[in-house]
Amino acid sequence: MATANIPKRPRNLRVIVPQKTARRFYGHGIPGVAVEKLAGRLIVVEGADGSGRSTQIRWLVEWLEGNGHSTVQVGLKRSSLVSEELDKAQEGNILSRTTLSLFYATDFADQLENIILPALRAGQMVLADRYIYTLMARDIVRGMDEVWLKNLYGMALVPDAVFYLNVAPEELVQRAFAKYSALDYWESGMDLGLARDLFDSFLKYQALMAQQFKRMQRTYDFHILNGHRSVEEINAELRKKTDAVLTGHLEQ
Amino acid sequence: MKTFAQLGFPGRLIAVEGLDGSGKSTQIYLLKRWLEAEGSKVYFSEWNSSELVKSATSKGKKQELLTPTTFSLIHATDFADRYERHLVPLLRAGYLVLCDRYVFTAYARDIVRGCPPQWVRDIYSFAALPDLTFFFQADLEVSLNRILDGRPQLKYFEAGMDLRLSPDPYESFRIFQGRILEQYLAMSSEFNFLLMDANTSIEAQQNIVRSLVAGKLDLAAFARKKTPSA
Numbered sequence: 001m002a003t004a005n006i007p008k009r010p011r012n013l014r015v016i017v018p019q020k021t022a023r024r025f026y027g028h029g030i031p032g033v034a035v036e037k038l039a040g041r042l043i044v045v046e047g048a049d050g051s052g053r054s055t056q057i058r059w060l061v062e063w064l065e066g067n068g069h070s071t072v073q074v075g076l077k078r079s080s081l082v083s084e085e086l087d088k089a090q091e092g093n094i095l096s097r098t099t100l101s102l103f104y105a106t107d108f109a110d111q112l113e114n115i116i117l118p119a120l121r122a123g124q125m126v127l128a129d130r131y132i133y134t135l136m137a138r139d140i141v142r143g144m145d146e147v148w149l150k151n152l153y154g155m156a157l158v159p160d161a162v163f164y165l166n167v168a169p170e171e172l173v174q175r176a177f178a179k180y181s182a183l184d185y186w187e188s189g190m191d192l193g194l195a196r197d198l199f200d201s202f203l204k205y206q207a208l209m210a211q212q213f214k215r216m217q218r219t220y221d222f223h224i225l226n227g228h229r230s231v232e233e234i235n236a237e238l239r240k241k242t243d244a245v246l247t248g249h250l251e252q
Numbered sequence: 253m254k255t256f257a258q259l260g261f262p263g264r265l266i267a268v269e270g271l272d273g274s275g276k277s278t279q280i281y282l283l284k285r286w287l288e289a290e291g292s293k294v295y296f297s298e299w300n301s302s303e304l305v306k307s308a309t310s311k312g313k314k315q316e317l318l319t320p321t322t323f324s325l326i327h328a329t330d331f332a333d334r335y336e337r338h339l340v341p342l343l344r345a346g347y348l349v350l351c352d353r354y355v356f357t358a359y360a361r362d363i364v365r366g367c368p369p370q371w372v373r374d375i376y377s378f379a380a381l382p383d384l385t386f387f388f389q390a391d392l393e394v395s396l397n398r399i400l401d402g403r404p405q406l407k408y409f410e411a412g413m414d415l416r417l418s419p420d421p422y423e424s425f426r427i428f429q430g431r432i433l434e435q436y437l438a439m440s441s442e443f444n445f446l447l448m449d450a451n452t453s454i455e456a457q458q459n460i461v462r463s464l465v466a467g468k469l470d471l472a473a474f475a476r477k478k479t480p481s482a
Contacts, residue, residue, distance in 0.1 A: 028368035030321055081317055082326070085308040095304065096336035098378050102329040103305070109321045151374040155321060 015068030018123075019248040026132075027154015030113060035157075038120035041245055042157060044131040045238075046213070047165030048206055049187045050175035051227045052234065056165065057127050059235045060242060064125050069246075072119040075129035079110035090186065101139050105152055108132065112156065120157075132156045133164075133220060137212035141205070142192060160245045162220060163238060164213055167227035169206035173199070255381045256343050263343030264469055265380075267354035269436065270388035271429050272410070273398035274450045275457070279388065280352050282458045283465065287348060292474040295342045299353035302333040313409050320365035323409070327358055328375050335379055348474045355379055356443065360435035364428065365415060384468060385443060386461060390450035392430055399425075 023035040043060075047053045061071050077083050086103055089095045095103065119126050132153040139149055167175075176183055183198045185191075189205025190198065217224060223241060225234055244250035256265050266283070268276040280296070287294045300309060309326050312318040318326070339349055355376040362372045390398075400406075400422065408414065411421040412428025440447065446464060448457055465471075 028371040030319075031366040031368070081312050081322060082308040085304065089304055094337075095333065098336055099329055099332040102325060102332050102375075106308075106322055106325040106329055109319075109325050110317070113319045113321060114317075148374065148377060151371060154371060 039123040040120035042159040044128040044159045044162040050172045051165040051167045070124045079107040081110040164222045165227035261343045262346035264383040265349045266384045267351040267382040268386045271395045273395035274388040274390045276388040293347045296350045302330040305330040324362040364431045387445035388450040
């Protein structure tokens with residue numbers, strides 16, 4: 001198991017009880033939700049495919065649970081309500097942009113209300129493998145109106161921390177080939193017509209996405225992590241920062 | 253917000269709104285039959301009918317999975333799909349598009365369900381306004397009786413049971429419809445609804461609908477061109 005590589009800290013007998021923090025939604029929020037009752041923590045890991053998100057989340061979960069915190073994981077396209085339909089729609093590439101955008105928003109809202117909010121209410125640690133930022137960046141790159149998107153995702157809860165794993169497009173290409181020997185149609189932004197071949201399109205599209213994330217950094221308080229380091233090094237930084245989230249001392 | 257005419261589309265969009273049981277679907281169907289007989293290019297689109305979104309919506313409704321937010325978003329997805337795939341291209345092609353319910357249904361229902369009004373309106377801000385909107389206003393009791401007579405089994409969301417207005421579906425339905433009617437009336441002048449008295453006979457209403465359409469639109473502009481026969 002890869003997890004054997006995590007440097008073991010001495011078993012903490014004393015479990016840190018997270019301090020209460022002020023919570024808010026980005027905009028209108030979800031009707032009828034009492035934010036002060038959301039005792040848990042919401043931690044988001046963002047980054048392109050191949051940036052190491054899922055590995056980092058897996059390691060973080062091991063560590064959190066070892067330290068006495070109950071965890072719940074969410075991610076894009078995992079809702080029971082529309083995930084199948086979204087898959088089908090993407091296969092055929094028949095939905096126009098506003099429709100696809102709203103479909104993803106429905107998927108997000110379903111998980112927000114049925115998984116994230118109840119888990120936070122129960123005092124759990126919620127780890128989100130991507131959040132509204134990927135959805136917004138994808139849509140902005142495709143020319144959708146940012147004001148419209150901000151209103152739409154005004155339903156989202158502001159997380160306690162957003163970690164963005166930054167990996168250069170050239171490195172992402174190498175990782176995608178090493179893992180799948182192929183590039184994904186959507187992760188290459190082929191629907192945008194940026195280039196004729198998948199390789200060029202992938203590089204251009206990932207650069208555009210990275211540009212959007214950089215632009216959003218300040219507005220949404222991202223912690224940008226250098227994703228070119230070893231899994232251990234990155235995870236050590238993530239753990240340190242997550243620790244700060246739990247004690248209520250994470251600073252930008 | 254602008255209408256399709258104001259945006260320079262060659263086509264025109266006519267919408268009907270009203271409570272369940274107000275008779276609006278009957279009226280728009282008869283309008284469609286007339287326009288077709290007149291040789292106009294007509295397309296009809298119904299609320300919540302996009303094939304792609306349908307399976308998710310019906311699953312959500314059957315399993316009572318929907319919250320006010322997801323209920324709102326899934327209907328917006330359905331609307332966007334029909335809007336971008338059918339309505340806009342057909343209006344560009346100079347069609348008369350008839351819609352059984354339009355964004356106003358969402359404005360009214362979602363707000364009654366507790367969604368923030370401005371959030372809902374902004375989500376639908378990609379859609380232009382209809383060129384004509386008929387609002388069929390029947391006495392609440394008349395609408396209720398029409399529905400309750402014909403379909404004694406009320407569906408969960410249709411009756412607004414998710415709002416916990418009353419444990420009795422019939423009572424819940426009455427309160428829910430009453431609140432929707434209030435929302436409709438509150439936006440009636442803002443969106444220039446053409447108010448129709450839905451308590452009169454089907455024929456009397458259809459007379460008014462046809463004369464208003466003929467008076468406000470230049471129907472000759474939507475005539476299907478005769479293709480030369482081979």
